[in-house]
Each structure stands twice: as structure tokens, then as C-alpha cells.
Amino acid sequence: MEVHFKEGQLVRQGDPLLEIDPRPYQVQLEQAEGQLARDQALLKNAHLDLDRYQVLYKQDAIPQQQLATQQALVTQYDGTIKTDVAQVDTAKLSLVYCHITSPITGRVGLRLVDPGNIVHATDTSGLVVITQLDPISVIFTVAEDQLPPVQEKLHSGHTLPVEAWDRENQNKLAEGTLDTIDNQIDPSTGTLRLRATFANPTNKLFPSQFVNARLLVDEKHGVTVLSNAGVQRNAAGAYVWLVQPNQRVTVRPVTVGATEGDQTEIVSGLEPGDAVVTVGVDRLEDNGQVNVQVAGEEPDGGRPRGGRSPKSGPGAGSFQGGGDGKSPGGKSGGRHPRGNS
Numbered sequence: 199m200e201v202h203f204k205e206g207q208l209v210r211q212g213d214p215l216l217e218i219d220p221r222p223y224q225v226q227l228e229q230a231e232g233q234l235a236r237d238q239a240l241l242k243n244a245h246l247d248l249d250r251y252q253v254l255y256k257q258d259a260i261p262q263q264q265l266a267t268q269q270a271l272v273t274q275y276d277g278t279i280k281t282d283v284a285q286v287d288t289a290k291l292s293l294v295y296c297h298i299t300s301p302i303t304g305r306v307g308l309r310l311v312d313p314g315n316i317v318h319a320t321d322t323s324g325l326v327v328i329t330q331l332d333p334i335s336v337i338f339t340v341a342e343d344q345l346p347p348v349q350e351k352l353h354s355g356h357t358l359p360v361e362a363w364d365r366e367n368q369n370k371l372a373e374g375t376l377d378t379i380d381n382q383i384d385p386s387t388g389t390l391r392l393r394a395t396f397a398n399p400t401n402k403l404f405p406s407q408f409v410n411a412r413l414l415v416d417e418k419h420g421v422t423v424l425s426n427a428g429v430q431r432n433a434a435g436a437y438v439w440l441v442q443p444n445q446r447v448t449v450r451p452v453t454v455g456a457t458e459g460d461q462t463e464i465v466s467g468l469e470p471g472d473a474v475v476t477v478g479v480d481r482l483e484d485n486g487q488v489n490v491q492v493a494g495e496e497p498d499g500g501r502p503r504g505g506r507s508p509k510s511g512p513g514a515g516s517f518q519g520g521g522d523g524k525s526p527g528g529k530s531g532g533r534h535p536r537g538n539s
Contacts, residue, residue, distance in 0.1 A: 227289035234282035338411035
């Protein structure tokens with residue numbers, strides 16, 4: 199009969215949305231009330247007869263069977279009255295449903311019905327779609343191997359922060375906290391779903407939007423980091439090409455920790471200040487000669503050290519330590535988990 203909202207409008211819980219024609223349900227209510235009144239009169243008459251039969255039975259004027267039959271009739275009418283009351287309540291509830299209000303606070307979508315349309319309870323499209331925007335939740339996944347530290351933090355009562363970034367990982371959209379984790383791992387992907395809640399007053403997060411979620415599980419201070427380009431791997435594990443004071447390189451095994459962006463935490467194997475080759479590693483051999491060219495630095499005259507450009511031969515990057523870092527929990531969108539270090 200009526201549509202009380204505009205497309206895209208923000209509505210609050212309890213706001214009127216639509217009006218359905220109440221006349222068929224009003225007729226049903228009147229019918230149910232009439233049936234109730236009729237059965238109440240029958241019950242009242244059955245009680246009067248029962249009282250008379252009880253007096254006559256005491257005087258041996260009627261058989262016991264007649265009294266028992268009348269008692270059963272009263273019980274039957276009692277049940278009928280309860281059914282009639284339920285029919286009246288059902289009709290009243292249908293009238294209430296004719297005035298449809300918003301069950302939540304959120305934004306309404308495009309109109310699915312107009313005044314004059316016929317609707318049914320079984321319509322799959324419904325009448326209107328309302329999405330909650332503030333607060334809003336983000337569902338993302340982490341690898342099953344990363345689950346133990348997340349569970350440990352949650353069970354110890356820690357609140358784990360989560361950041362939502364755009365598809366390109368260039369802009370941070372919102373900050374929230376981890377709410378809960380799913381109860382099973384997806385065997386086809388080896389990942390587990392997690393849900394985080396975000397305050398969204400500016401609506402930067404939108405329902406069904408793709409975002410990259412960064413979950414902070416642990417924070418490390420004073421760790422040593424190295425560019426990912428300097429870390430190599432083989433069957434024996436991770437290693438780097440270490441530049442010695444005589445400008446020759448040697449293989450140095452290292453133990454790596456968390457990786458975030460283009461930096462990797464070095465747990466052991468290097469000391470802050472060591473020089474590690476980051477460019478042209480595929481052309482190196484043990485004890486080979488290199489030209490040290492530190493990124494961002496040039497010798498006098500504006501030419502790289504050694505008189506060669508950074509792309510003409512192997513290069514070495516100055517390896518620095520210290521600083522704060524963050525180790526990862528996971529990243530959504532089906533990409534590899536990342537962390538800061």
C-alpha cells in the first residue's frame with residue numbers, strides 16, 4: 199500500500215518501511231473473535247449443565263455415565279477455547295506484520311516493490327535489503343600454520359588489532375579488532391576464516407567489498423631486517439651473499455623470521471652493518487669480486503663507486519639493524535600472509 203523509505207536512505211531500528219494491505223487480516227481477526235465468542239457461550243452452558251448433573255447425581259436421579267459425559271464435554275470446550283484464542287492471536291500478529299519496520303540500523307538498497315505490487319511470504323527477493331554499515335565486520339583468512347599464535351593470543355585475553363587496506367595495499371581504510379575465528383579449517387585451501395569488527399562512521403568499508411586484512415599478532419622491538427632481495431634459498435635453507443672487507447663475496451647461512459613487504463627479519467647469521475649483495479646475485483660465485491654500491495649513495499662527481507652503473511654488475515646493499523617491527527598474522531584475499539619487521 200505504501201513505501202516509506204527512499205533508495206539509499208539510512209534507517210534506524212524500528213523506522214517504518216512498508217505498509218501491506220491489512221483488510222484481509224482484519225477479516226480473519228473478526229472471524230476468529232466470532233468463533234471464540236461462540237465457543238465461550240457453549241462452554242458456559244456446558245458448565246451450567248455440569249453443575250445441575252452433579253446435583254442430580256447426588257440425588258441418584260441420573261446415571262454416573264451421563265455426568266462423566268458432561269465433564270468430558272466441558273473439557274472439550276476448554277480445549278476449543280484455547281484454539282480460538284490462538285487463532286485470534288495469529289490474526290492480530292498478521293495485522294502487526296502489515297506494518298513492516300526496520301529490524302536493524304543501516305542503509306536500504308534499491309526498491310524491490312512499489313505501491314500496488316502483490317507480495318507473498320514465499321517471495322525470494324523479499325521487500326527491501328538493509329545492510330549494516332557501522333559497525334561492519336570483515337571476514338578474512340589465514341593459513342592453518344599461522345593459527346597457533348593467533349589462538350595463543352586470544353586464549354590469553356589479548357585484543358588483536360586488524361587493519362583493512364584497499365585492493366592495491368596502498369591505502370588503509372579502517373582499523374578494528376579481531377572478534378572470533380571459525381570452527382574448522384577449509385581442507386581445500388588449508389586456511390581458516392576469521393572475523394574482525396570495524397567502526398565505519400565514514401563508510402569507507404562497503405558490504406561485499408574486497409579488502410586486504412592485516413592482523414597484528416606480535417610486536418618485536420630491536421630486530422634486524424634485510425631487504426628480501428638479499429635473502430636467497432636452496433635445499434639447505436636461507437642464505438645471503440656476504441661482502442667481505444676485501445670486496446669479495448662468500449655464502450653465509452642465515453635464519454629468517456617474519457617477512458613484511460620487502461623486508462625480512464634476520465634472526466641469526468648477520469650483524470648490523472654487514473654488507474649483503476642484493477643485485478645480480480645470479481652471476482655471483484664464491485670468493486668473487488664485486489663493486490660495492492650502496493643504494494641512495496653516489497661518489498664524488500655523481501658517478502657510482504667503481505665507475506660502473508648499478509645495473510652493470512653485482513651490487514651490495516648496506517645491511518642495517520635495529521628499529522621496531524611487527525610480525526604478521528595473515529592477509530586476506532587469497533594472497534600470502536605478510537607482516538612488518
